Amino acid sequence: SDGSRQNSSWTPNIDMLAQEGVRLTHRAAFLTGRYPIRSGEGVYIISAASGSLPKEEVTFAKVAKRQGYETALIGKWHRGLNCERNDDYCHHPGAHGFDHFYGITLTNLRDCQPGRGSIFTNVQAHTPFKVMCSVQYMSRRYTVLVEPFKMVGRWWRWWAPWRPSMVRSLPTSPTSAAFVMRNREVDKHILYTGVSIVVIQLFSSIYTVCVYYFDRNSALPFLLFFSFIQVHTDMFASPAFQGTSQHGIYGNAIQEVDWSVGQLMQTLDRLNLRENTLVYLTSDQLAHLEEITVRGEGNPPTGRGRIQVPGLLHWTGMLPAGKDIDEPTSNMDIFPTVVKLVGGTALGDRVIDGHDLIPLLQGKVERSKHEFLFHYCNAYLNVVRWHAPDRGYSKWKVFFFTPDFYPENGTACMHTHACFCTASYVTYHDPPLLFDLSYTEPAFHSVVEEIRVAVAVHKESITPVQDQLAPGHLLWKPCLQPCLTWIYFTCVCVTSLGDP
Numbered sequence: 001s002d003g004s005r006q007n008s009s010w011t012p013n014i015d016m017l018a019q020e021g022v023r024l025t026h027r028a029a030f031l032t033g034r035y036p037i038r039s040g041e042g043v044y045i046i047s048a049a050s051g052s053l054p055k056e057e058v059t060f061a062k063v064a065k066r067q068g069y070e071t072a073l074i075g076k077w078h079r080g081l082n083c084e085r086n087d088d089y090c091h092h093p094g095a096h097g098f099d100h101f102y103g104i105t106l107t108n109l110r111d112c113q114p115g116r117g118s119i120f121t122n123v124q125a126h127t128p129f130k131v132m133c134s135v136q137y138m139s140r141r142y143t144v145l146v147e148p149f150k151m152v153g154r155w156w157r158w159w160a161p162w163r164p165s166m167v168r169s170l171p172t173s174p175t176s177a178a179f180v181m182r183n184r185e186v187d188k189h190i191l192y193t194g195v196s197i198v199v200i201q202l203f204s205s206i207y208t209v210c211v212y213y214f215d216r217n218s219a220l221p222f223l224l225f226f227s228f229i230q231v232h233t234d235m236f237a238s239p240a241f242q243g244t245s246q247h248g249i250y251g252n253a254i255q256e257v258d259w260s261v262g263q264l265m266q267t268l269d270r271l272n273l274r275e276n277t278l279v280y281l282t283s284d285q286l287a288h289l290e291e292i293t294v295r296g297e298g299n300p301p302t303g304r305g306r307i308q309v310p311g312l313l314h315w316t317g318m319l320p321a322g323k324d325i326d327e328p329t330s331n332m333d334i335f336p337t338v339v340k341l342v343g344g345t346a347l348g349d350r351v352i353d354g355h356d357l358i359p360l361l362q363g364k365v366e367r368s369k370h371e372f373l374f375h376y377c378n379a380y381l382n383v384v385r386w387h388a389p390d391r392g393y394s395k396w397k398v399f400f401f402t403p404d405f406y407p408e409n410g411t412a413c414m415h416t417h418a419c420f421c422t423a424s425y426v427t428y429h430d431p432p433l434l435f436d437l438s439y440t441e442p443a444f445h446s447v448v449e450e451i452r453v454a455v456a457v458h459k460e461s462i463t464p465v466q467d468q469l470a471p472g473h474l475l476w477k478p479c480l481q482p483c484l485t486w487i488y489f490t491c492v493c494v495t496s497l498g499d500p
Contacts, residue, residue, distance in 0.1 A: 013262030021314030033335025051473025052080020061097030075227030
């Protein structure tokens with residue numbers, strides 16, 4: 001749902017949040033208020049990778065904590081875990097300002113449930129890093145990744161006699177991400193226990209921890225980042241929601257998310273917190289169209305591409321109800337907005353790309369401060385949106401390259417399971433493709449020239465940093481894998497909710 005009234009029978013609680021708050025219809029990084037290119041980071045799908053959000057970055061959680069706020073992240077954390085050992089937790093949420101963490105360290109992958117297939121099946125065949133190979137022994141669940149380099153033949157001959165006993169002790173390296181953490185302790189190891197019901201129970205336990213957190217901190221200033229594990233590549237719904245939607249498992253999962261939104265808002269009502277709590281609901285991306293399960297289920301296509309996502313903001317007595325704002329905004333705006341609300345100060349030692357949203361939300365200004373928004377595909381500048389201040393309400397979007405979709409007449413990269421950004425998987429356009437989002441006829445060359453100048457200025461503001469997406473940071477490293485020894489897994493199942 002995007003909070004529209006047309007979906008009222010499907011997501012009534014999210015729609016109510018939209019009707020009682022402000023809808024941002026042109027949404028585009030989140031924790032730091034900065035483009036990810038400034039920190040060299042990206043998305044990681046292996047928990048034992050060493051890349052992540054650098055410790056030098058300042059998150060809104062760090063700022064809120066300094067101002068006396070209780071801070072928590074519940075749900076999924078997609079920004080790495082360890083640097084040099086499997087217990088240094090240099091990239092853990094706790095290292096970035098969150099006092100409490102309960103959830104999964106990566107996104108929810110369907111690899112985490114037996115019989116659901118793997119998202120890595122097609123990706124491995126097309127990986128841009130030609131330094132990975134997988135060695136399987138007896139069962140698909142047991143795999144090890146090695147870095148061949150030039151000496152792989154000699155190294156493999158030496159290692160081969162020992163590989164059966166070692167491989168037996170290693171769960172599939174990509175899916176070794178399937179565990180739940182409570183702060184720095186592993187709570188439930190989904191793959192190792194082999195109990196698929198754990199995934200289904202996970203959502204309800206995460207929701208329960210959220211309610212508990214509200215109850216415990218209702219008399220204190222708090223910042224809660226609730227990051228949903230639904231709806232993603234492993235689509236699931238709790239028993240109470242299975243079979244409740246005509247849209248299949250996707251609809252069931254959406255309705256469970258909607259129910260949880262309603263329950264959390266009711267909890268704020270019960271604790272009399274609505275009038276002093278800003279609620280922000282958004283998505284980090286739109287549908288992963290290539291993700292089709294072994295049952296043929298997948299995310300439905302959308303007509304908005306993968307950049308524009310909805311944003312809903314609700315604050316009783318402080319924000320107007322039922323207001324739509326069609327100005328370009330970004331998830332990066334949450335950082336300066338939170339900094340201002342908690343009484344923090346501006347960070348003068350770095351570029352902050354976001355802007356405080358409150359004046360725009362309250363109607364004190366009519367125009368967004370974002371004239372240009374830059375969208376990257378990993379480290380490659382892909383799209384620029386321009387909202388010209390002297391051209392009325394015209395909005396343009398320019399594409400410097402587009403993915404090579406497969407099938408050719410489709411809108412997804414079904415052959416690689418995800419659209420890659422490197423040159424062999426995209427088509428560059430010169431001149432670039434230009435789209436007028438305001439449905440007026442643009443002066444093509446003058447618009448493109450304005451955008452090229454903005455791109456040049458933007459690139460001058462990018463300071464070179466360590467590439468967190470380099471092969472050495474992306475590969476699975478046994479020494480960083482939680483619970484792993486050379487002999488066996490040492491994770492201990494903890495089933496009680498306890499103190500988050």
